[in-house]
Structures are given as structure tokens and as C-alpha cells.
Amino acid sequence: MENAIIAQNIKRYFKAGEGTTVHALDGVSMEIKKGTLAILKGRSGSGKTTLLNILSALDMPTEGSVQFLDKNLEQMTEKDREMLRRYEMGFVFQSIALIPTMTAYENVEFALRLAKNKRQIQKNLTDMDNDIGDAKNDVINENTHDRVSELLERVGLSKRMDHMPDQLSGGEQQRVAIARAVVHRPKVVFADEPTGALDTASGFEVMRLFRELIDDEDITIVMTTHDPNLMELGDEVFELSDGIVI
Template sequence: MEDTDVMIESKGVTRSFPLGGGREIEVLHGIDMIVPAGKLTILKGRSGSGKTTLLNLLSALDRPTQGQIYWGEKEIGKATEQEREYLRRKDMGFIFQAVALIPVMNAYENVDFGLRLAQTTEKREERVKECLELVGLKNRMNHMPHMPGEMSGGEQQRVAIARAIAHKPKVIFADEPTGAVEIVQQKS
């Protein structure tokens, strides 16, 4: 795949939410955009402008009220929930503001869990350690993310980053991913 390939495309995407009493709020209206492969795409806008709503649509967590979202040739708005889930596990990595780590698993197990969901054929142990090292947490592998005193907010977010990249997804969706992270050292 070349750098300039289109990874995701939205056409005329609208998202409205019911407000009760038959009223609704239209948060997104006629969004046409292209997310190129292999590039960093940034959504900018004031609080409440619909960035998270759009991210949820592009990443198949939510469906548009109107319009289409394509992953390559595939229109994911029309795909079954099973197909969408497969796509999310295999081709996407998520780093969200509310870090969604599994509380009963330590850092290592959280990253490994993502790899298992993606049914990766890679040697898992090596890859988990490599990713935790990349985010500077190799010596925190056995720490429980939510246990008081075991991990700071930024460290939890770095575990989430390690988990998001471990299965080498085609796209990483990040919604204000570094709010609690001071510095993420990235080796290329």
C-alpha cells in the first residue's frame, strides 16, 4: 500500500442524537473527509464540536444517521456488527481519553489481551515486552493499572498506547491520548 492511498473516506456523514420528546440534535452535518494511509491526521475543533462523535463513526463504534463511511471499498456503516468487531480488533488500535484497561489484568496481560483478540500469529511474549519497552514501562509489567500506588495516570495511558500498537493495526485512533502523559519516547 502506498503512502497516498485512502484509508478511510466519509461521504456526507450526518449524526443526530435523539433528545427526547421527538426532538433531536444534529452534531455532524455532511462530513466529507479522507484519512490517508500512513499519515497523521488531526481533528481540531472547540469542545463539543463533534470530534469524538466523528472518531466513533470512523472507527466503527457508532453508525452515521446519514451518509457513508468506507474502509477501502467496504462501506462499514452497512457492515454487520460481527464484521465491524473483527475490523476493530484486527485493523484498529484505540487510545482514548478514558483509558479502558482491564482492571484485573496487569500491564503485561492487558497488552497481551489485545494481541489475543487480534489473533496475531506473531510471538506474543516478545511483542508485548517490545511494546512495553517502547513506552518505557518494561519494569512495570507486573503492575496492576488501577491499583493505588502501582501506576500513575500517565503510566496507565502508556499501557493503553502499548496495547493499541501491539497488533500492528492499520489505523490507530487516538482521542486526546496524551493528556496525562508527559513524554512518550518513540523509537522509530
């Protein structure tokens, strides 16, 4: 099985006052296979969110390297990393962060239209942009209404797509957020504590949905959690403590 992500000796240090350095990550190495659900486990402060941010190019390591689908993140420009996040990655967060003035359908549609519009105004493609050109073209050519409706049906909200976020339960809002994260057909979805604000039943429903999306959408999911009940649902579990994988 091919790797989606390879991290080698990742270190991330932060200055915390005069003469003090926090070692958020202190030499993390891992391989995450394509088409799997990888779980980063650890208590608050263990480094799992910092690691997730580095794997998804939202942050850069102090030392070490990350290969994302054979692309070396630290050798890319920030513009290229932004394009990679836009087309090859999806993001789900604990806070959900749906636009409150938009319906469920409009929230998901807006994400897809953003991807399409960005592609249409992009005139001068770099070499890296050409590498992900097929993904961009797929986004442009796909019928927006059909894709959004398909995703909302898949997450079980076809009859709730015209509801505003405050008319949906917490679990339903998170399912809208997941549909939004995958509507543009990313290769990898990063989810930071996606079940943290949900009850147990809703949390397991999110995990079931992740498993279906891995099979149906041909994606890889990397998520953080501190919930021990979810560990057995992952294909791989990496436990972090004090910035290292134990």
C-alpha cells in the same frame, strides 16, 4: 499517498426529546491519508467524538458513507464491522481503562490473546473475513511473549511491565494502553482525547510515541483533542464546530 479513510457527507442526528433533533454532525467530508497523524480538533460538543465513533465503526451515520481501507462500512454487516474493529483497528481512550488486577504485561498480553482466540474459534468466514485473513494469520503466528515485550520496551516500560496499574503514573498507564491498542498490528488507531487526563510533559510524550509508532508499526492514527499545544504535531488538523468542518 493512499487514503486510509474517506468520509463523504456524514450526518448524525439524535432525538433529544419530543420534537427536538440534535444535529451532531451536519455534512462532514474528509480524507485521511495512510501513515499520518490526523487530529480532530474542537470544543466539547463540536462533534469530534461522534465523528471518531463513526470513522471507527462504533456508530453509524444517519446519512453519508465511510470507506475504511476501501471497505464501505455501512454496506457491511455488524458482524463484519466487529471483525474489522478487532483486527484492523486499535483504540485508546482518555479513561485508559486498564484491568486493575493485571500487570502492565498482562494487560497487553490479554489484548493479544483475545485476538488470537477469536481467530481460532472463527469457523465460517465471510467474504469480508477473507479480505483480512492475512492480518488474522499474522496475529496467530506471532510469539505472544516476544510481541508483548517488544511493545512494552518500545513505550519505555520494559522495567515496569510487572507493575500493577495503580503502581504506575498516569502517563505510564496511558503508554500501556497504547501498547495494548497496537499489539495486534492494526492498520488504524483511534484515540479519543488520549492526553486529556495527563500533564503537559506526559501529553507530549504520548504524541512522540504516536509519531514513532506511525513510522515503526506502519499505522495511521486518528485522534481528538482540544489542546491547542498539540495542533502543530499533526500531519492534518480538521477543526469541527457545531457539527461541521470549518
